[in-house]
Structures are given as structure tokens and as C-alpha cells.
Amino acid sequence: MVEEKGHPNGIDEQPATDAKPKAGEDLDHRVSRRKLLVTGVGVMSGAIAATVGVPAIFYVAGPAQEQGGEQDWIRLGTASSIETGTQTLMKATVERRAGYLTTTEELSVFVSTENGADFVALSNICTHLGCRVRWVDDQNAFFCPCHNAVFGPDGTVLEGPPPRPLDRFETKVEDGQIFIRRT
Numbered sequence: 001m002v003e004e005k006g007h008p009n010g011i012d013e014q015p016a017t018d019a020k021p022k023a024g025e026d027l028d029h030r031v032s033r034r035k036l037l038v039t040g041v042g043v044m045s046g047a048i049a050a051t052v053g054v055p056a057i058f059y060v061a062g063p064a065q066e067q068g069g070e071q072d073w074i075r076l077g078t079a080s081s082i083e084t085g086t087q088t089l090m091k092a093t094v095e096r097r098a099g100y101l102t103t104t105e106e107l108s109v110f111v112s113t114e115n116g117a118d119f120v121a122l123s124n125i126c127t128h129l130g131c132r133v134r135w136v137d138d139q140n141a142f143f144c145p146c147h148n149a150v151f152g153p154d155g156t157v158l159e160g161p162p163p164r165p166l167d168r169f170e171t172k173v174e175d176g177q178i179f180i181r182r183t
């Protein structure tokens, strides 16, 4: 009769102390340590990237996110230079900022008044395809040379293909100067 060694259920029990890890267990520990190390490095890298990268992104992209940068009120000139009962063509230079790019635009506006106090300012750009309209005094109308559109003195379309009236600006007078702003 051969005496059986080990546990009666066939599982060898290792003593709690003085236990030498088996080869497989040692490998498991090393893999776990490696995983922990890789995870730790990954987390630290992410934290550093977030700390450095997020402000850098805002620094670079911030100005590009800014919309317009257009001057609010645009000064055209002295209000007293505008004749009553007709159209006076006035010009201004407008600065626009889009991201880091600043451009200037020459703006031409027809300004009219019936009483010297209330002013109407209309764009001289035809709303069809963008040609410049001109004012013909004796016909009391604006004409577009490109496709023969006609606009009334208030900018409404009288003839031709434009889909809408001439663009109108809000106006104000301060210290004798007339200002316009896009509506």
C-alpha cells in the first residue's frame, strides 16, 4: 500500500509562510507591475499634456475664435454736410479682425435727411450681385448698371432682379458727427 501525500482532496496546500512563489505566479506579479507602471506613466503623461496643452490651445486658437472684431459705430463725417432732400455719398474705412488677420474695408454709404435731424443711411451695394448703385437726382432713384435695377430713395426695389432692398444702417449723431452701425 502506497501512502498518499498532500491533501485528501488532491490539492497541495502551500504553507502560508516561507512560501516560494511558483514560476507562474512570479510572472503574473511582474506583468501586474509592468501594467501598473505603464498605466502610471500614461496617466502622468496625460496630466502633463493637459496642463501644458490646454492653455497652449486656448492661446493659439483664442484669437481665431473671436468673431468679427468689427468697429461698432462707424463715423462718417459731419452731419451738417448732408443736404436735405437728396442723397449724399459718404465714405469710411472699417477695420475688421478675423483671428490674427486684420483687414480694412472702404465703405460707401448714401445718407439722406428730410429735416436735418433724422437720417437714413443706405449701402451703395446692389443686393442682386453686388455692383455699386448710383443716385440719379432728377429721377429720385438709385440705378444699378449691371442688370438695370432701380431702387427708390428709401432703398426699396422698384425694378429689376434684386431680391431685397438696399441694406440699411442704423444712424446716430454725436457732437455734430454722424455715425452708422449695421442693423
Ligand code: FES
Pocket: 126, 127, 128, 129, 130, 131, 144, 145, 146, 147, 148, 149, 160, 161, 162
Ligand atoms: S447687380 Fe445690380 S441688378 Fe444685378
